[in-house]
Amino acid sequence: MIDLQGVVCCIGDQQFHFELQLPAGQCIAVMGASGTGKSTLLNLIAGFETIRDGKLILNGCNSTHLTPKQRPVTSLFQEHNLFSHLSVFDNVGLGLHPGLRLSQLQRVQVNEALAQVGLAGFGKRLPETLSGGERQRVALARSLVRRRPILLLDEPFNALDPARRQDMLKLMDQLRRSKGLTVMLVTHEPKDAVAIAQQIVFLHQRQIYLKGTVMEVLASQKAALLDYLAHPVIPNSHHTIV
């Protein structure tokens, strides 16, 4: 589980406050307008930003002062997930050993992970020969071999076309179920949340504004949320359609 207790963080002259408890094994969609702190929230959990005040507990272990490497977390960014001069196999292998000294068993693991994301046989290729979706799959394969229970995704599928995006979401969902992962997914697309998330965390003015199941949050009538969504996703029964 992910537990932020009164966490405060400063970036420049902006201050962020987070108070959030999330159960393990679920997919949580993080939504909110630009600049409200979605990426900051993920960066805090991954350890890329320092926590000024408060406590961060990941899977029962106080992680407030751990280095990114020590945390039970793995991240997937929108781009720059792969080293362009390393082969697909090596890029995945880096998740097992940072100096790429892999045992026979680990080599098998890499190939299995590639097969799980649908890229069996792609090991020798270079990232530049892959499509955007395939590159994200390689990064996902690396997240899998790292065997970290928490997976953080910062708008990872934004550059993909709708069909590829749907495929990736399905793959994500399937992997979450089979590996028991906790997934946090930053997205602007309510449809994504409906498709794979159990909960939504909605940020506004640099703090948590709403939290609840997907249906609860999307049906909420709070002004900030309605502003953000522009038009309601779930038709409200009180409104009569003329």
Place this chain on the structure above:
Amino acid sequence: MLSLYRIYIGNNIQKFWMAFSIRIGLAGHGWWLLSLASLAVVLVPIIVALGTLLWHSQTLMFRNLTDVYIWRVVWFSWLQASISTLLSLLLAIPIARALARRQHFAGRSLLLRCFSLALVVPTLVAVHGMILLHGHQGWINQLMISLNSSGYHYLYGLGGILLAHVFFNMPLAARIVLQRLETIAPETWRLASQLGLSSKDIWKHIEWPHLRTVLLPLTGLIFTLCFTSFAIVMTLGGGPQATTLEVAIYQALRFAFDLDQAVLLSLLQLVCCGLILWVGLRLGRPLQLCPSTQQRCQRPDLHSVAGRIFDGWMLFLAVLLVLLPLLAIVVNGSNDYWHVVLDDKRLWYAAGNSLWIALNSALLTVILAMGLLLARRHLQLRLGWHRAATALEWSGSVILAFPPLVLGAGLFLALRSWTDVFALSLYLVVLVNTLMGLPFALHILSAPYLQLARQYDRLCSSLGLAGWHRFRLLEWPRLRHPLAFSLALTAAMSAGDLGVIALFGTPDVSTLPLLMYQRLGSYQGEAASVTALVLLGLCLGLFIVLELGLRGKHD
């Protein structure tokens, strides 16, 4: 019937011409006029100079190729340039890495500032600083003697040449390497810290692949600068053991007036430098010389003790190599002779000349560079003639391989029969300095200019934004910083250049570097020190005023 036919032909020619002019974009645009003029200003002096020298060298020059002296000079040129380049790069990479890792150490911004100024410190002044620091009476020797050790004599010959070349080129290389390191995406650093990459892994997987593309052209540039360096080799080298092609050309022209030899030597130099530049430019990407805004990065390899100690030593070495000679100039220049020197009218006259030369040649350089880039933009983006576009920009860089002395001597001989060359000497200096600054201005301007063109060329065409208005509304606001930087850099370089003025300077026409050279030659050490300080002040002042004054508030 015939007249109808004529009209038919005439119409067709007219149509063809219209189609052609629309196709190559002549209609309504003066771009080609400016571009052709720029190209002419660049190429005509080179062709005239080389042609005149060839014309004047009567005998078949290739008989000289059997001369042992020439091959010794060629060998030494290669040797010193190779070692200088290697040393500069080997020091620059760890120093840049230390600067990238230690974002918060106290003197960082001062050191970086000095690194960018090292490019504009006049060669002669730097050499003077080297002598004050490393010479027989220098600070280091005095320290050694006071510690009861025998003095060292390493300054004259290869040792001094290498020291001076490292002083100039290490900061240049370090800045370019640092900039390249700063372009690494923040996500990459986050990934590295999540994967727990060690310092060695980071070098292998992140930094080296990033630097590789920039190292080849950087090597080419530094090698060419060392290969053609003149004032350093003339003052610290000399003698048959330590003479480069550039100095040999000067000696052939000034002392022996042996045109055959000069032509042969300059052709050899052209071949050598051309080869290096070609390899560097062909295999690498263009360098970014203009400083850019840096971004915050969170590297995971900041905390190891060994890394801290290593970085500390590297930064200490950088301070020793770059700051100490500058400090020596300032300390020695503030001696009791300052009022004698400053009262001297010759100093102010020479300073005035230097300023005039600097401003004129900087302005001309930037106009020429913009003219060439305009043509390049047209050829590349509108017509799709990529080869022609590259060739055009190449013509600007060729000068880097062409010895300025040969240019000067050739023009001197060509103009001698027409007019009084000594009366024109200042204009000739401006012309030669303009051409010498051109490769730098092109380096600085070409990437941002072309990127801007790629983004907005279609929009400009659809809005009918062209010519002066386009420059005023689009290019000036967006390219202000690189424009200011190239103006400042070329002005400072040209103010501090000894180069051609050494060839046809007369007592009536002198510049600050020449005055300083004369004072050094006549053993007026104190007066030379003050002159050096004034010259340093002029160059740095020009650079800072032009760069900060023109670049505006926003980058």
